[in-house]
Amino acid sequence: STQIQAPCARYPTHDSGANRKNDHIATAAAPANNVPFLIEKIATAEVQDTDLFLTIFRILRLKGDIQYVAMSPSDASDIKKVKRHLLDAGAKGGENAKFHDAVVEAVFSKPNGSAMIVIRGGWVGNAGKRFALPNRIVTAKGRVPEPEPRYFLAPYYDKGRAWQLVTRDGGAAATNVHVGARGSSEKWKSTVATPALGSSPMMLGIVAAFAAPLLKIMRVSPFTIVFTGPSSGGKTTSTLVAASVVGIGKELDMPTWHMTPAGLEQAVERHSDSLLPIDDIANNSASAKDLVKLILQTGYRVTAGSVKGTLKKAKSNITGRPVADSGICAIILTSYEHSLRTLAEEAGKSIPDGIRPRFVEAPVAGAELGGVFDLMDVEGSPSEKTKLRGEQVKAIAQACAENHGVVFCEWLAAIIENSDEATAWVNDAKATFIKGATFKRDSSLEVRHADRFAFLYGVGSYAIERKFLPWTSRELMSAMLKVHAASRELIRESTVDEHLAAGQRRYWSLLRDRTRIASASKVGDGKKFDGWYEIDGSRVVVYVAGTTWRHAFESPNQLYQVEKYLAAQGVLLHASGGNLPQPRLPNGKGKKGKRSVQLSFTLNGREKAVRPYRTPKPLSTVSP
Numbered sequence: 001s002t003q004i005q006a007p008c009a010r011y012p013t014h015d016s017g018a019n020r021k022n023d024h025i026a027t028a029a030a031p032a033n034n035v036p037f038l039i040e041k042i043a044t045a046e047v048q049d050t051d052l053f054l055t056i057f058r059i060l061r062l063k064g065d066i067q068y069v070a071m072s073p074s075d076a077s078d079i080k081k082v083k084r085h086l087l088d089a090g091a092k093g094g095e096n097a098k099f100h101d102a103v104v105e106a107v108f109s110k111p112n113g114s115a116m117i118v119i120r121g122g123w124v125g126n127a128g129k130r131f132a133l134p135n136r137i138v139t140a141k142g143r144v145p146e147p148e149p150r151y152f153l154a155p156y157y158d159k160g161r162a163w164q165l166v167t168r169d170g171g172a173a174a175t176n177v178h179v180g181a182r183g184s185s186e187k188w189k190s191t192v193a194t195p196a197l198g199s200s201p202m203m204l205g206i207v208a209a210f211a212a213p214l215l216k217i218m219r220v221s222p223f224t225i226v227f228t229g230p231s232s233g234g235k236t237t238s239t240l241v242a243a244s245v246v247g248i249g250k251e252l253d254m255p256t257w258h259m260t261p262a263g264l265e266q267a268v269e270r271h272s273d274s275l276l277p278i279d280d281i282a283n284n285s286a287s288a289k290d291l292v293k294l295i296l297q298t299g300y301r302v303t304a305g306s307v308k309g310t311l312k313k314a315k316s317n318i319t320g321r322p323v324a325d326s327g328i329c330a331i332i333l334t335s336y337e338h339s340l341r342t343l344a345e346e347a348g349k350s351i352p353d354g355i356r357p358r359f360v361e362a363p364v365a366g367a368e369l370g371g372v373f374d375l376m377d378v379e380g381s382p383s384e385k386t387k388l389r390g391e392q393v394k395a396i397a398q399a400c401a402e403n404h405g406v407v408f409c410e411w412l413a414a415i416i417e418n419s420d421e422a423t424a425w426v427n428d429a430k431a432t433f434i435k436g437a438t439f440k441r442d443s444s445l446e447v448r449h450a451d452r453f454a455f456l457y458g459v460g461s462y463a464i465e466r467k468f469l470p471w472t473s474r475e476l477m478s479a480m481l482k483v484h485a486a487s488r489e490l491i492r493e494s495t496v497d498e499h500l501a502a503g504q505r506r507y508w509s510l511l512r513d514r515t516r517i518a519s520a521s522k523v524g525d526g527k528k529f530d531g532w533y534e535i536d537g538s539r540v541v542v543y544v545a546g547t548t549w550r551h552a553f554e555s556p557n558q559l560y561q562v563e564k565y566l567a568a569q570g571v572l573l574h575a576s577g578g579n580l581p582q583p584r585l586p587n588g589k590g591k592k593g594k595r596s597v598q599l600s601f602t603l604n605g606r607e608k609a610v611r612p613y614r615t616p617k618p619l620s621t622v623s624p
Contacts, residue, residue: 039106045115051435068165110370115150122273127216128419140416153154185402191399198376202480205242207460209275212331227335229364234372243277247405257284281336292497356447433457453484503562510552542599573598
């Protein structure tokens, strides 16, 4: 039979004809005129990061379509199973004798090469050489370097069935992947990146997408960025703008938090060494406690690059996904209306010190204050400004749908071409940012927080230098410093005095709230109140429900400092977390009421002013 070149035009793997004659992916023997296909066993393939090996078959149709199917070696030696797998993959022939003969010939032939099947996104092998996207493999200048093995993608895989594979340049099996490339990088820069100059959060998200592939190359710990602020401020649009870099053009195509920790790990597998944009955390209908648990697991199991070692084999047997031998990492970008601290307090928990540096919160103003467009100068009345910003959001979202993913492929090729240059440039730019940023240099938390922003600025600066972003380094520096300053306020470590002062204010505010704490004679059913007080001669005793007491403070540290102070003054008799028997609020139905905190005040002399509710105004004048 003769060599045909038609498939090469659709699925090129090398840039010269000299290379093509030895490339089993690009060239193949043409099927005879009376056989509509040619079936070949082309390689034994190792599955990335596992101990699994599969046999790859290629189906070449007369019209020039090429399809690759992988199956276990045991199935590959069974004629009936090979026929079933090929028919499931779309081959036609059924009981046709020639189809049967072609399968038999392929089964008893020997594979003439080796290959690797890539089952996760990110760097394949050594970082900086070859990058797998969900629908293609990117190499420098679009080439697949010699020597073999060849590389295939398995966007969807299951150990119980044959795997349909994708070559470096995509194919039929990649058509259902929501991450792709559309439009052009030049149009993306003019219609998405240029309008983003009016928004520091959008600029932050874009440089995060460019920075993710450099995490492993520069040995930077992965982290999560969270846009926080009121609804309708443009947080989701900012996430979409960043997602357009890596190939997601529509909000509906973004992953959501409505998934289990295992589902999150699977999503990150597809976006490893890349940006994983996830829609607002509020889309997960779980309780605050479960949300905090999910976020903490994100910090430990995803952004730490670790792999969970429990029940890996059992899990693989259930899901059909092979067991990975190494962890995964990514930069996750998402949003939420409240800060992580507020969410943790709502759940009655706190963010551990080891997890806190792995999250970068970027505050976003409300729509009435400009929303994400904090750098855009708009003239007119407030309603006109709001309307103009709304139109800008719609235009950017439309531009993302029309142009996405192409600039990321070009960026990856540039990094692969000269990763040493990229690393050196980013390190120099990081030093420049650190020099200009304001933070406590003796605080390990603030140092790590500033280093995150320095890394993002460094990568953005290099992207500007290589003409991938239509900004100037000065514009980027201004935006990054602004976001860093706002973000720092959410993680800044308060002193003991600041905790105590803030806690005292909230403590007095709680005691003055007559609608929540009433006289014992008026309490009745305890469900209607959060506490009560009793007056006994020269003493007043106040009982506050334990949950109300804890939620009155902004942080566990603030609660601790106030309780420590009140206990030293003899005011706090029983704390909600103490070992002593706790008094309970009355319950009108005869059941046990809520556990409470007991406070005692003396009412003689000047201290009568401390007496709650009877003389509320002087309370603010009494020294703690």
